[in-house]
Amino acid sequence: MAVGPVEYLVVAFPGARFADAIAPVLADAVASETVRILDLAFARRAAGGVVERVALREMDPQGLVPFEPPADQPAGLPQITDLDALERLPEEASAALIVWEDLWSVPLTRVVQDAGGRLLAHERVPADGGDDVITLLERLAELKQRGVLTDAEFAEQKTRILAD
Numbered sequence: 747m748a749v750g751p752v753e754y755l756v757v758a759f760p761g762a763r764f765a766d767a768i769a770p771v772l773a774d775a776v777a778s779e780t781v782r783i784l785d786l787a788f789a790r791r792a793a794g795g796v797v798e799r800v801a802l803r804e805m806d807p808q809g810l811v812p813f814e815p816p817a818d819q820p821a822g823l824p825q826i827t828d829l830d831a832l833e834r835l836p837e838e839a840s841a842a843l844i845v846w847e848d849l850w851s852v853p854l855t856r857v858v859q860d861a862g863g864r865l866l867a868h869e870r871v872p873a874d875g876g877d878d879v880i881t882l883l884e885r886l887a888e889l890k891q892r893g894v895l896t897d898a899e900f901a902e903q904k905t906r907i908l909a910d
Contacts, residue, residue, distance in 0.1 A: 752847050762840055776812060790841070791836065886907065
């Protein structure tokens with residue numbers, strides 16, 4: 747069975763603003779079959795600094811986001827109570843952990859495999875659109891070491907990165 751890439755993000759928001767602002771957009775992504783939600787968990791930092799889990803029905807009382815944990819849920823998914831990101835959660839704020847599978851890429855993966863192809867790289871572009879030079883050079887060296895890049899391609903890309 748082809749499986750799309752699995753990703754997650756953690757978003758923070760004041761109070762319990764999930765249902766009125768975030769849930770409708772997430773529900774649209776699910777309805778369009780672009781993504782399949784694998785996990786949706788919530789936490790809040792109460793007055794006094796204690797972080798506690800919050801139930802989906804409290805954050806989404808109208809049930810806008812159709813979510814049932816899938817029976818074939820992959821192992822090793824992050825747990826909201828274990829995330830370092832919650833250390834930055836302000837008092838009286840909430841956070842959502844959204845874990846999803848990118849369904850749009852499953853048909854593409856099948857076609858590539860049927861054509862005898864294979865996935866060579868899957869990277870996530872940082873939210874700010876950039877990366878530091880050291881990280882880019884390390885990734886480039888890894889591609890060369892794996893035989894994805896020739897010596898000439900490596901040298902060309904290295905020059906480009908250092909020139910930027």
